[in-house]
Amino acid sequence: MTAIAGARAAREGSDASGPDGPGDAGGPGGRGRRTTRAGGPPSAVVRGRWTPYLFILPAFLVYGAFSLYPLIRAAQFSLYEWSGFGASTFVGLDNYIDLASDPDFRAAIVNALVLIFFYAVLPLIVGLVLAAILRRGQVRGMGFFRTVIFLPQVIALVVVAVAWRHIYAPSGPLNQALRSLGLDSLARGWLGDPGAALPAVGFIGTWLQMGLVMLLLLAGMSRIPDEQFEAARLDGAGPFQEFFAITLPSVRGEIVVALVLTIIAALKTFDLVYMTTSGGPGNATTVPSYEVYDRAFQLREVGSGSAVAIVLTALVFAINLVVTRIGERES
């Protein structure tokens, strides 16, 4: 799924505990009805008891068959050794045990951690600065800046990869610029250099994510009443005091959401890695999602690929869970 879905999921999780949860109390739209009508018809226009289930059924069938069921199947696959054709052998947890000592898998996890810095931490810092500027300074052309800085988010990652491969190429624009500045020693084939490839891929992530983070934080900041800023300024607060005293504390929830979205994006950055480096040189830029594909569809180790897929899913669930907990504690 994508960024926005996750954002909403995380917020939903941190907000209410379902249709009957405390989050509904006092909300708009007469939410009290749910308790008063218990035992009555499902809604004003519905008589039949089974009608709600009929409305849900089509969605549930498709979702169950093409999302939930495959997830269970993946867990099952991960217990077998199978090449994708012919017979399979049940191996229990061996695929998972093998992962623990697998250098490629370890590299994927370590690389993902490095990418988190580029995909989540850097964009958070940039996003905070940009959103604070847009919120505080009466900037003309706010719509323009917002649109332009968000634009990378709507471009297919395949296209992004083509653009950045060109920028990073040995004779590409980046190296040309470095040479024209007399920094010839820095010039290199960025994606082919074992030391530079991972930061180079990560930097694309920073470029991608800063707009999304900025937009999320801007949404949070726009809820701060103007009077709070006015009052702080009357008290003689400068931009930095104002930022740390008012702006930052009030967007803690948005920061958490932005972090979960970008961390998950870093963990499953398949398209970019596939198109720019294929995990190389060596395993310098491989990530869990690339390992899933590589093992199952190129190395024909379907069980091992499934095991990585299950580990990746567990990671994503765990991150969501931690964030939901933090969100609950705050509210």
Place this chain on the structure above:
Amino acid sequence: MRVSKAETTMNYVVLALFALFALLPILTILTTAVSPKIGADPGIHLGNFVEAWEIGGFGESLLNSLIVAAIVVSCALVLSVLAGYAFGTMTFRGSTVLFYLFLLGLMIPAEATVIPLFFDLRSLGLTDTYLAIALPQIAQSVAFGTFWLRAQFRSMPESLLEAAALDGAGPVKALTRVLVPASIPALTTLTVLVFMWTWNEFLIALVMTPSGQRRTAPLGLSNFQGQYTSEIALLSAGAVIVALPMVILFLFLQRHFIRGMLEGANKS
């Protein structure tokens, strides 16, 4: 709110720098797309687009993308409206548990499901079909759409449905005549988001089309890169062709799009 002149200037400098940073790769690919091929005369070469279009088979892959997106968007929208309607306006046993089951779908990564989907659909003879690319994406989008429309329908006043009931409307009529017309902005936003996700999807499209038939636009570009790595002008032209529909859509609907995202983040 008043801001000093010096600070305003600083603000513009910072914003302009990051706007430039966001735009530079895009401008680079645009200028490269019209630059001369290896050995060609200098100047602007719009012919690159024509050549890339023909060699890369982008007519076919864009059409495939459009067909897949049409299937995913229409199915996801209808199914989500129905499910979101039940979750958003009706009381029934197990609604919380069922809703959480849908929420789970927002967290299931495509990487986790794509392996069994490929092998199971292969044994059904469904790989290399539009359905094989579309169905997994409908499932993902339905999880999000149900969630999104539940919030939308819940925010509508109860009196709307009560008035519809007084007029003798049943559940379907109340949905199609009252709730859906009142939810056009939310439905438009959902349509745009699902269309974008489907258009840009790579992993599912890659795995589900092993023979290269029914290749969507991102796959077409990936394949093109494999063949024309050295001819960067043509490759860039292909990249522009694949990105352009989405960028145009975004620029036209961006107010709607961004407003939808802000509302989405604020709603809860």
